[in-house]
Amino acid sequence: MRRFAILTLAALLVAGGFGAAQAQTPPIEGELALITPVSKFIHDAALKAFADYAKEKWNVTVKVSAIPAGTPVAYGRVVEWKGRPEVDIFWGGESALFEKLAEQKLLQKVEISREAWDSIPASIGTPKPIPLKDKDGHWVGTALEPYGLVYHPKKIQRLGIPEPKEWDDLLNPKLKGEVAQCAPTRSSSSNATYEVMLSMHGEDKGWDWLRKLAGNTGLFTARSRDVPTVVAKGEFTAGFAVPSYMAFEEKLAGFDLKFVAPRNAFVTPEPMAILAGARNPKAARAFVEFLLSERGQRVFMERGLFPITPKYKVQGPPGSPAELAVEFTGGVRSYFERDVSNVYDEAVAQKRSDALKQKFRTDIEATWKKP
Amino acid sequence: MSNRAAASAARSYAASNASRLLPALGVGVVWLFLLVFLVYPLLRILYDAFSDEAGRVTLANFAEFARDPYYLRSLGNSLVLGLGTVAATSVVGFAVAFLLVRYDFVGRNLFGYLTLIPIISPPLVGVLGFTFIMGRAGTVNVLLEDWFGLARPVNFVYGLHGVLLVETLHLFPMITLNVVDALAKIDPALEEAAESVGARGFTKLVRITLPLTTPGYVAGALLVFIWTFSDFATPLVLGVHDLLASQAYLNIVQFVDRRLFRMGLVISALMVALAVLFLVAARRYVAIKDYSSLSYSKVARRRLSPLGQAGAVAFLSCLMLLSFIPYLGVVLASVGKGWSLTPFPVRYTFAYFERVIVETPKYIVNSFLYSGLAVVLCIAIGVPIAWMLARTRLPGRDTLDGLNTLILAIPGTAIGIAYIRAFHFDLPLVGRALTSLWIILPLVLAIRRLPYTVRGSYSSLLLVHRSMEEAAASVGARGFRSFADVTLPLIWRGVLVGALFSFMTSLQEASAVLFLSLGGWETITVGIFSFYIAGSANEAAALGVILIIVAAISVAVINRVAGARMGGMFG
Numbered sequence: 024m025r026r027f028a029i030l031t032l033a034a035l036l037v038a039g040g041f042g043a044a045q046a047q048t049p050p051i052e053g054e055l056a057l058i059t060p061v062s063k064f065i066h067d068a069a070l071k072a073f074a075d076y077a078k079e080k081w082n083v084t085v086k087v088s089a090i091p092a093g094t095p096v097a098y099g100r101v102v103e104w105k106g107r108p109e110v111d112i113f114w115g116g117e118s119a120l121f122e123k124l125a126e127q128k129l130l131q132k133v134e135i136s137r138e139a140w141d142s143i144p145a146s147i148g149t150p151k152p153i154p155l156k157d158k159d160g161h162w163v164g165t166a167l168e169p170y171g172l173v174y175h176p177k178k179i180q181r182l183g184i185p186e187p188k189e190w191d192d193l194l195n196p197k198l199k200g201e202v203a204q205c206a207p208t209r210s211s212s213s214n215a216t217y218e219v220m221l222s223m224h225g226e227d228k229g230w231d232w233l234r235k236l237a238g239n240t241g242l243f244t245a246r247s248r249d250v251p252t253v254v255a256k257g258e259f260t261a262g263f264a265v266p267s268y269m270a271f272e273e274k275l276a277g278f279d280l281k282f283v284a285p286r287n288a289f290v291t292p293e294p295m296a297i298l299a300g301a302r303n304p305k306a307a308r309a310f311v312e313f314l315l316s317e318r319g320q321r322v323f324m325e326r327g328l329f330p331i332t333p334k335y336k337v338q339g340p341p342g343s344p345a346e347l348a349v350e351f352t353g354g355v356r357s358y359f360e361r362d363v364s365n366v367y368d369e370a371v372a373q374k375r376s377d378a379l380k381q382k383f384r385t386d387i388e389a390t391w392k393k394p
Numbered sequence: 395m396s397n398r399a400a401a402s403a404a405r406s407y408a409a410s411n412a413s414r415l416l417p418a419l420g421v422g423v424v425w426l427f428l429l430v431f432l433v434y435p436l437l438r439i440l441y442d443a444f445s446d447e448a449g450r451v452t453l454a455n456f457a458e459f460a461r462d463p464y465y466l467r468s469l470g471n472s473l474v475l476g477l478g479t480v481a482a483t484s485v486v487g488f489a490v491a492f493l494l495v496r497y498d499f500v501g502r503n504l505f506g507y508l509t510l511i512p513i514i515s516p517p518l519v520g521v522l523g524f525t526f527i528m529g530r531a532g533t534v535n536v537l538l539e540d541w542f543g544l545a546r547p548v549n550f551v552y553g554l555h556g557v558l559l560v561e562t563l564h565l566f567p568m569i570t571l572n573v574v575d576a577l578a579k580i581d582p583a584l585e586e587a588a589e590s591v592g593a594r595g596f597t598k599l600v601r602i603t604l605p606l607t608t609p610g611y612v613a614g615a616l617l618v619f620i621w622t623f624s625d626f627a628t629p630l631v632l633g634v635h636d637l638l639a640s641q642a643y644l645n646i647v648q649f650v651d652r653r654l655f656r657m658g659l660v661i662s663a664l665m666v667a668l669a670v671l672f673l674v675a676a677r678r679y680v681a682i683k684d685y686s687s688l689s690y691s692k693v694a695r696r697r698l699s700p701l702g703q704a705g706a707v708a709f710l711s712c713l714m715l716l717s718f719i720p721y722l723g724v725v726l727a728s729v730g731k732g733w734s735l736t737p738f739p740v741r742y743t744f745a746y747f748e749r750v751i752v753e754t755p756k757y758i759v760n761s762f763l764y765s766g767l768a769v770v771l772c773i774a775i776g777v778p779i780a781w782m783l784a785r786t787r788l789p790g791r792d793t794l795d796g797l798n799t800l801i802l803a804i805p806g807t808a809i810g811i812a813y814i815r816a817f818h819f820d821l822p823l824v825g826r827a828l829t830s831l832w833i834i835l836p837l838v839l840a841i842r843r844l845p846y847t848v849r850g851s852y853s854s855l856l857l858v859h860r861s862m863e864e865a866a867a868s869v870g871a872r873g874f875r876s877f878a879d880v881t882l883p884l885i886w887r888g889v890l891v892g893a894l895f896s897f898m899t900s901l902q903e904a905s906a907v908l909f910l911s912l913g914g915w916e917t918i919t920v921g922i923f924s925f926y927i928a929g930s931a932n933e934a935a936a937l938g939v940i941l942i943i944v945a946a947i948s949v950a951v952i953n954r955v956a957g958a959r960m961g962g963m964f965g
Contacts, residue, residue: 063928095648242633248929257531257735277732389464
């Protein structure tokens with residue numbers, strides 16, 4: 024018995040001598056939790072890839088979990104936690120919300136390696152630049168994701184109209200009752216695209232345009248995720264303001280569905296921030312760094328999103344998910360290789376955000392009749 | 395000798411003291427449970443509705459509701475939908491009940507069982523399944539377009555009419571069950587008397603038979619109304635947002651806008667108030683019209699003519715076919731890959747089942763764990779309640795009975811929200827809020843499904859004659875002893891039926907748990923919602939199929955044990 028104890032002790036000492044650095048301070052915590060509007064398709068894959076990476080690199084088993092929640096709800100919960108958050112990371116939604124959280128001191132600085140931080144350009148798009156990271160370091164973009172339109176080719180063919188390429192194509196009288204969209208009061212992608220229309224056409228004409236779209240709308244869904252679902256199934260012909268990856272997820276699930284990002288389609292950087300008071304700050308930082316590495320970016324590129332840095336391009340062997348994604352999104356491999364036109368102005372959008380929602384309630388939701 | 399006598403007297407005194415103390419303690423526990431987990435949360439949500447963010451009492455919230463045309467339209471639509479569904483289910487439900495009870499035809503027993511099936515349609519997937527078959531790209535429309543060259547799909551489902559259709563096909567058995575129950579209780583002598591004075595056919599039906607079934611029917615109608623009134627999943631899938639239940643749900647789940655959140659609470663409180671109002675009205679109406687006898691009578695069935703039989707079978711078959719649409723849709727969606735614009739899926743896979751059973755068994759495990767615990771609670775609290783109602787003259791019995799019925803009338807959404815508001819404070823000793831402990835789920839399920847256990851136990855207690863317990867008492871078995879040795883063996887069947895019903899409906903519960911569930915606590919129904927929200931209707935359908943199978947087995951067992959008395963469960 025004693026001999027065994029001594030042997031064990033000796034073994035421990037030897038092991039300790041070799042691996043002192045790791046044994047004394049584990050590089051990251053064994054847990055990581057996030058709250059996110061980014062759907063399961065992406066966040067599950069990202070968390071799983073990170074867990075594998077942590078196991079390989081540090082031999083740490085990280086218990087990963089996510090609370091899925093729409094942007095408004097996720098934001099609301101972070102505020103309600105008042106600095107004692109139940110998760111470590113908030114991921115996705117409008118970057119303006121992240122600035123609001125930073126003002127309330129609910130975020131800590133991201134503090135990743137200089138190299139990773141610098142690999143991300145400050146902004147993309149003209150005439151209005153879309154910020155891709157916070158100048159004060161409170162949030163960082165993770166992937167580029169256009170909010171475009173989707174359509175069902177077979178239904179388009181049956182209606183005898185050309186495949187939609189621009190926003191205005193959704194106003195085709197033959198699409199009466201055939202468009203699905205989510206209320207901007209319930210979805211950040213819809214809200215942003217409504218804002219794009221108002222910026223493109225000016226306030227008055229913008230609302231005229233949106234009312235016409237409502238006239239063609241056959242279904243207001245309760246969540247943005249439902250829009251590509253009902254179009255993929257063929258319940259409706261076209262969908263408005265759909266994040267590219269949600270459409271691609273339907274494509275991978277075996278549906279015949281097409282995606283277009285028309286001119287001025289808003290491109291979100293899917294911001295990520297570490298919450299102040301997070302229980303697992305090291306794991307959170309490691310997660311952010313991992314997502315910005317090539318391996319992390321690949322998780323996105325294989326699922327219909329685009330790299331956040333010019334360093335990488337969506338590509339893979341023929342027939343790979345990455346190539347399928349390129350074909351699906353109209354041949355785009357990187358948003359840094361093309362001109363990105365953007366009219367969405369963060370400051371304007373924030374200022375009229377409440378008015379937009381209110382006007383939607385009174386002008387569209389309250390008067391909308393199913394065509 | 396005297397010593398021994400004294401000792402035995404002391405013992406029996408202590409025993410009778412204990413036998414008096416124990417029931418008193420039990421009554422106390424029952425009341426405490428109801429006060430803490432039912433009365434307090436409801437008072438809390440009422441207070442929320444009548445106060446502002448700073449906690450000041452105000453009527454401003456209701457004034458805001460009354461000024462908003464969209465909310466008023468929602469209120470109007472909810473009432474129209476509720477009443478419309480009651481009307482539609484009444485016609486169908488009565489017809490089916492009459493056929494089943496009064497006539498004999500081929501396949502009567504089979505139809506009797508099949509009638510129960512629509513009720514177990516799980517939340518959300520039922521309506522999803524319906525859209526898969528009847529939607530704009532559903533099987534029916536695809537066939538119409540492919541075979542008859544229809545240019546545009548027929549809109550069967552999106553809109554208020556779709557909600558009405560789905561709810562009617564789902565809920566008509568509630569009417570049928572209650573009417574079957576009531577019809578079986580009618581003393582044939584009454585109808586014979588009517589016939590002897592010349593009232594036959596339609597006159598007899600309207601003047602004698604229908605009034606006699608009123609109590610059972612009203613109870614069923616009330617349940618149909620409340621169910622439709624508080625269901626938000628069906629309208630959301632069908633794109634109908636201008637209903638009270640949808641507005642409550644949509645306003646509550648976004649919590650950024652505090653004003654909207656408050657309006658969500660106000661709407662929930664309003665729904666509770668309306669539900670209570672309808673309940674009270676219904677009970678008043680029923681109380682003065684209760685003519686039925688307690689016992690079941692032997693009903694003589696009339697054999698239908700061959701033509702009549704064909705008609706009855708055709709009607710019931712069509713109805714069953716319609717009510718089975720959701721199941722067909724769910725089953726196809728759970729195995730069909732990329733199903734779009736073809737009558738049936740062209741590619742099949744078991745991947746969705748694999749994902750929900752093998753990869754994430756937590757949904758199933760949690761469902762059984764929470765529903766199981768809830769049923770234990772239901773029995774622990776519900777059987778004593780039934781006993782108090784049936785066997786004692788304790789003060790507060792009427793209130794107890796009222797509370798028990800009230801539970802049936804309160805929308806699950808409102809209960810879920812009430813719990814969030816009522817139990818979101820750190821408990822002493824534990825240091826965490828009840829809302830952050832998973833035990834809250836079995837608790838809310840137990841409260842929601844308590845009435846079924848109470849009713850099951852109560853109705854069989856009524857059938858056990860008091861004299862049996864008195865006989866037991868005369869040979870020295872009192873209180874608990876007589877309950878355990880005499881009463882329990884006689885009523886276990888009723889308790890079991892009630893408990894199984896509580897269990898099955900707990901598994902199906904989706905409104906309250908949806909608000910209270912946190913990461914890791916997901917039940918099958920929460921899983922259905924989260925898969926649906928994540929865009930994976932197929933996985934949601936696979937979970938739905940599992941839920942349907944479990945519920946169908948429960949119903950079969952209940953049906954075997956309870957027979958025709960199942961209807962009493964809803965009254």
